Amino acid sequence: MSLFTRVVRIRLAALLLASSPAIASPANADGAADDATPHAPTTAEVLANSNDAEWRQPDPAHTLYVELESGRVVIELAPAFAPGHVANIQALARAGFYDQAMVTRSQENYVVQWGLPEEAGTGHRGDARDAIDAEFDRAADGLDFTALEDGDVYADQVGWSGGFPAARDTTRGRAWLAHCYAAVGAGRGNAADSSDGGQLYVVIGHSPRHLDRNITTVGRVIHGMEHLSVLPRGTGPLGFYEHPDQRIALRRARLASEVPEAERTALEILRTDSDSFAALVQARRHRREEWFIDPVGRVELCNVPVPVRPIDG
Amino acid sequence: MSLFTRVVRIRLAALLLASSPAIASPANADGAADDATPHAPTTAEVLANSNDAEWRQPDPAHTLYVELESGRVVIELAPAFAPGHVANIQALARAGFYDQAMVTRSQENYVVQWGLPEEAGTGHRGDARDAIDAEFDRAADGLDFTALEDGDVYADQVGWSGGFPAARDTTRGRAWLAHCYAAVGAGRGNAADSSDGGQLYVVIGHSPRHLDRNITTVGRVIHGMEHLSVLPRGTGPLGFYEHPDQRIALRRARLASEVPEAERTALEILRTDSDSFAALVQARRHRREEWFIDPVGRVELCNVPVPVRPIDG
Numbered sequence: 001m002s003l004f005t006r007v008v009r010i011r012l013a014a015l016l017l018a019s020s021p022a023i024a025s026p027a028n029a030d031g032a033a034d035d036a037t038p039h040a041p042t043t044a045e046v047l048a049n050s051n052d053a054e055w056r057q058p059d060p061a062h063t064l065y066v067e068l069e070s071g072r073v074v075i076e077l078a079p080a081f082a083p084g085h086v087a088n089i090q091a092l093a094r095a096g097f098y099d100q101a102m103v104t105r106s107q108e109n110y111v112v113q114w115g116l117p118e119e120a121g122t123g124h125r126g127d128a129r130d131a132i133d134a135e136f137d138r139a140a141d142g143l144d145f146t147a148l149e150d151g152d153v154y155a156d157q158v159g160w161s162g163g164f165p166a167a168r169d170t171t172r173g174r175a176w177l178a179h180c181y182a183a184v185g186a187g188r189g190n191a192a193d194s195s196d197g198g199q200l201y202v203v204i205g206h207s208p209r210h211l212d213r214n215i216t217t218v219g220r221v222i223h224g225m226e227h228l229s230v231l232p233r234g235t236g237p238l239g240f241y242e243h244p245d246q247r248i249a250l251r252r253a254r255l256a257s258e259v260p261e262a263e264r265t266a267l268e269i270l271r272t273d274s275d276s277f278a279a280l281v282q283a284r285r286h287r288r289e290e291w292f293i294d295p296v297g298r299v300e301l302c303n304v305p306v307p308v309r310p311i312d313g
Numbered sequence: 314m315s316l317f318t319r320v321v322r323i324r325l326a327a328l329l330l331a332s333s334p335a336i337a338s339p340a341n342a343d344g345a346a347d348d349a350t351p352h353a354p355t356t357a358e359v360l361a362n363s364n365d366a367e368w369r370q371p372d373p374a375h376t377l378y379v380e381l382e383s384g385r386v387v388i389e390l391a392p393a394f395a396p397g398h399v400a401n402i403q404a405l406a407r408a409g410f411y412d413q414a415m416v417t418r419s420q421e422n423y424v425v426q427w428g429l430p431e432e433a434g435t436g437h438r439g440d441a442r443d444a445i446d447a448e449f450d451r452a453a454d455g456l457d458f459t460a461l462e463d464g465d466v467y468a469d470q471v472g473w474s475g476g477f478p479a480a481r482d483t484t485r486g487r488a489w490l491a492h493c494y495a496a497v498g499a500g501r502g503n504a505a506d507s508s509d510g511g512q513l514y515v516v517i518g519h520s521p522r523h524l525d526r527n528i529t530t531v532g533r534v535i536h537g538m539e540h541l542s543v544l545p546r547g548t549g550p551l552g553f554y555e556h557p558d559q560r561i562a563l564r565r566a567r568l569a570s571e572v573p574e575a576e577r578t579a580l581e582i583l584r585t586d587s588d589s590f591a592a593l594v595q596a597r598r599h600r601r602e603e604w605f606i607d608p609v610g611r612v613e614l615c616n617v618p619v620p621v622r623p624i625d626g
Contacts, residue, residue: 108539109494153613181422181519192606206494207519210609226421226546233539293505296523300466
């Protein structure tokens with residue numbers, strides 16, 4: 001093999017798992033009819049063709065900035081699902097509680113978690129409450145819900161609500177946030193009501209959907225996941241750091257609404273009830289990028305990332 | 314809140330997501346009957362009760378050691394699913410090909426990938442072939458298969474074969490390895506047969522099952538995932554490192570069979586066709602640990618990690 005061939009090979013390899021503009025295969029590997037049309041858009045084309053009204057800016061009062069040494073993590077909170085916890089997180093952030101917090105846990109293929117080190121005592125709690133009821137699920141009534149038709153192992157129905165991956169029990173009329181990658185939840189002890197938002201965890205591995213309805217999910221990371229997912233794994237039980245000096249400080253954590261506008265991270269999120277989002281789900285279901293041999297024909301909830309983009313200017 | 318209360322709270326928080334010995338709830342949250350009995354074992358109890366004959370040692374000739382600065386990554390290869398690729402990986406390893414390889418890509422919530430940097434040319438290839446047929450799936454006949462009954466979004470049937478998470482198309486009689494967390498595959502360009510095992514990737518995020526049957530999966534990481542999952546994310550397209558000096562060298566990569574016995578990592582894996590593995594699946598489906606409020610009652614393929622343990626002495 002010549003060096004040239006090797007270079008070509010490397011260039012091809014660079015396309016591994018790529019989402020390049022593409023043609024559709026005529027049928028999927030099951031021999032079932034593929035409903036893709038030759039001109040159906042790819043994910044990249046859907047995003048390029050979306051219009052500005054289909055994007056929303058997260059509410060600054062419900063956006064938490066966590067500043068690590070390596071950069072900012074942006075969390076969108078979900079008051080529609082966890083109003084008590086979100087109110088407490090707001091109070092704790094305003095009081096400077098999280099400025100004393102440290103990442104104490106990084107468990108491989110599971111979660112990172114932060115909270116106050118023992119020496120900080122109760123910390124600065126401001127108006128935060130010491131006890132909140134569990135918010136594992138809520139009434140499905142009154143929630144918008146964009147359903148995904150591909151089924152799910154864990155729930156009757158899955159889809160998106162207010163921009164968050166979510167699930168419903170249609171018989172019991174309940175809804176909850178799904179533990180997809182980047183979900184943020186409130187750590188608790190064995191008692192259902194033992195979380196107050198002072199301990200937060202973020203999913204960094206395969207989506208642990210068995211946590212759904214077992215813990216209060218408070219939102220999701222919309223920017224900066226790469227600052228959390230690469231933290232060294234803890235070697236103690238459950239991925240806790242064994243020595244206090246292994247903990248990673250949160251330099252500061254504030255609500256976006258408390259940060260001068262010039263210092264905010266300007267982001268917008270594709271509305272999950274928009275036509276472009278529906279087209280994106282279809283593009284993720286039927287892969288039309290040239291790289292794909294089998295267009296798949298199915299998609300699972302947590303394999304549809306909700307698009308987030310910076311706002312120019 | 315007193316300091317004492319805070320300390321208690323932190324101790325409780327340490328239990329977050331724990332798998333502690335437990336009692337079963339009488340019914341799951343759907344109100345459906347729970348088939349758990351009061352004495353059904355938890356995951357920890359299943360492992361403690363397993364017998365030695367239920368564990369197997371991976372074949373050293375089909376085990377690849379990848380040595381990073383931070384430690385050893387152990388990959389079990391799957392010749393039953395990708396005989397051509399596994400033979401080529403063995404030839405490349407024996408020739409010292411991977412000793413020149415570098416991690417060139419680390420894409421958030423997706424994969425890390427290594428291969429030869431351009432300046433290495435074709436590298437030391439020994440008896441390795443330059444071209445191999447794609448091995449995206451194989452005949453289901455002749456394969457052992459332990460089915461999971463909980464369904465799947467992507468395949469007719471999922472379960473385990475030879476210790477690997479796998480899937481089947483029962484109509485067409487085909488089987489393939491599933492892209493769960495820690496799956497290892499052979500990078501390719503747009504042509505189906507453009508992989509040769511010289512570029513390998515490892516799943517480090519939510520399981521990208523849409524890659525199933527689109528690329529040749531060659532095995533899975535059974536030890537040392539934490540050395541790969543924390544690598545800094547690349548900032549170029551597809552998570553490639555933008556500057557050559559960001560790449561991370563594989564110091565050495567050898568088959569376990571080529572390594573003196575005293576330097577091997579002695580591991581054993583719970584047989585996926587054993588009674589204890591069946592009990593473990595049941596324990597992962599019906600969560601009996603005290604922490605769980607809702608015992609869940611369902612489990613998805615990639616949320617059943619196949620247990621691996623060190624061999625004493």
